Amino acid sequence: MIYVTRRETFSASHRLHNPELSDEENIKLFGKCNNINGHGHNYTLEIIVAGEINPYTGYLIDLKLLKEIIIENVISKVDHKNLNMDVEFLKGVIPSAENIAVGIWGQLVDKIPMGELYSVKLYETENNYIEYKGD
Numbered sequence: 001m002i003y004v005t006r007r008e009t010f011s012a013s014h015r016l017h018n019p020e021l022s023d024e025e026n027i028k029l030f031g032k033c034n035n036i037n038g039h040g041h042n043y044t045l046e047i048i049v050a051g052e053i054n055p056y057t058g059y060l061i062d063l064k065l066l067k068e069i070i071i072e073n074v075i076s077k078v079d080h081k082n083l084n085m086d087v088e089f090l091k092g093v094i095p096s097a098e099n100i101a102v103g104i105w106g107q108l109v110d111k112i113p114m115g116e117l118y119s120v121k122l123y124e125t126e127n128n129y130i131e132y133k134g135d
């Protein structure tokens with residue numbers, strides 16, 4: 001088994017807010033992340049595909065193709081967007097890094113033509129990242 005990683009970046013805004021809680025409870029739970037007009041992040045996304053080397057190409061998957069799949073299915077839908085309001089695959093969830101990573105997994109899992117999706121890593125800051133492997 002071999003693992004191939006493609007890194008992409010995007011910028012987006014979000015607000016962490018649970019509509020089932022009171023304003024006071026939201027502020028207590030989310031602090032500055034509950035700011036009523038949101039706040040932004042420069043996200044880094046790492047998509048890891050696992051599989052076998054194709055002896056004909058020497059590749060697991062052409063990274064140019066993997067890049068195009070990520071751009072089409074994820075980056076074009078989230079870059080410079082409001083993650084609470086603009087993104088169909090995040091409708092109805094609090095757009096925490098955890099939920100964004102799970103949503104991105106759902107966008108990509110059926111779209112990888114060689115090998116299979118192994119991991120979605122989403123860095124919200126240099127020091128904080130979430131990893132989702134689909135179960």
Ligand code: NI
Pocket residue numbers: 014033039040041
């Ligand atoms: Ni945030």
